[in-house]
Amino acid sequence: NAGVTQTPKFRILKIGQSMTLQCTQDMNHNYMYWYRQDPGMGLKLIYYSVGAGITDKGEVPNGYNVSRSTTEDFPLRLELAAPSQTSVYFCASSTGLGYEQYFGPGTRLTVT
């Protein structure tokens, strides 16, 4: 079991560029999440999904989009990158609502 994998590990974007952060889990979890962590702060939920084809906004969704076409994959799309999106992004999955979530290693994104 690889658990939750994320690619890329690091990325530098110019302002206005777009990119997709990839997330895959092999635990057959229905629930998947995207968080961002800014320096010295806790994790904030961007989007979540309760199953293939079903997504919803979290606390900080502006500037991001998601899709969930399969149980395994939950990509996060950044359109028109802004410096405020410089952060570390974590994908997570779980078997149930609000319970133990398993996190990927993160993607460190810098927008300049």
Add this chain to the structure above:
Amino acid sequence: DQQVKQNSPSLSVQEGRISILNCDYTNSMFDYFLWYKKYPAEGPTFLISISSIKDKNEDGRFTVFLNKSAKHLSLHIVPSQPGDSAVYFCAASEGSGAGSYQLTFGKGTKLSVIP
């Protein structure tokens, strides 16, 4: 409005002694609490959890205590080991209903265990 607060950004403890990490919350709807541990350049890993129907949960060297009336929980690590040096996040969720998908995290406490 921070619903989960970890007021100590850092804590240093001698190896073999007890580490106590504290967490306060303001949302009375929270009824499930978790602690995560995070090493640099890695994702958080689940450590231990507690439901609001309990006031203590123990797993090896790790014990979490919950005081519902004070809206306070703490994580005790005994004995502390150098490998415990990491950032510890407290998180909370509402066990059912629309908010139950969401974990609300504190800002974390960096624990350093000195050999």
